[in-house]
Amino acid sequence: MDKFETLTGIAAPLPLINIDTDMIIPKQFLKTIKRSGLGVNLFDEMRYNDDGSENENFVLNKPAYRDAEIIVAGDNFGCGSSREHAPWALLDFGIRAVIAPSFADIFYNNCFKNGILPVVLPQEQVDALMKDAENGANARLTVDLESQTVTGADGTTYAFEVDAFKKHCLLNGLDDIGLTQEKAPSIAAFEARMTQERPWV
Incomplete structure (x- = not known):
């Protein structure tokens, strides 16, 4: 998993409340167990027309936001079913x-x-950042995890x-695997000790 330290990037405004995981990645795209390839279907039902063409009015289809790395959204983001494909799709985009x-x-x-x-x-504060995001690619936000701050365009x-x-x-x-790997020396030492103390196991 990539580290997150400081991110300065374009923020896409998505002023909707209750954006659920089915809106983020619809159920028909949940067949894969791969974390890659889902970005093209992010917000699929809002992003594309019935004929498969792009909905030019959807924020991520607008030229200023095609390279967005941040979303500023309304209350209760990510509600609905507990599909991990939702963050996979966001990250892949x-x-x-x-x-x-x-x-x-x-x-x-x-x-x-x-x-x-x-x-x-x-x-x-979200409202203020939403206004910043509405200024398009000219307005970038900075998210600093170390200092736990978000800095607006102004x-x-x-x-x-x-x-x-x-x-x-x-x-x-x-991630969970990385946390386990951090303990690899301790795990190996425990297994070696158990082999000596309980060779019959």
Whole structure:
């Protein structure tokens, strides 16, 4: 998993509440167990017309936001079913941070396990960042995990809270497998000791 330290990038405004995981990645794309290739279907039902052509009015199809790395969204982002494909799709598109007033718990935790930083800020601060994001590619936001701040295009800084353990994992690029691998020497030492003490096992 890639580390998340500081990100300065284009933020796409998505001023909708209750964006659920089926909106993020519809159920017909859940057949794969690969983490790659889902970005093309991110927000599929809003992003494409019935004939498969792009909906030019959807934010991520607009030239200014095609390279967005941050989403500024409404309340309760990631609600609905607990599909891990949702953060996979966001990451595969290139999204590394989502800023919203609140997140669904399972989605929030899945983000950290997949290299995405979900940032919770008060509604009025999200509204200010949403206005920044509406200025397109000319307005970039900076998300700094170490200092736990988001800096708007005008230089205004907003502080956010994050669990210390989740912060450690994301700063160091540690998912569940990475955390286990950190303990590899201890595991190997335990197995060697058990082989000596209990050779019959």
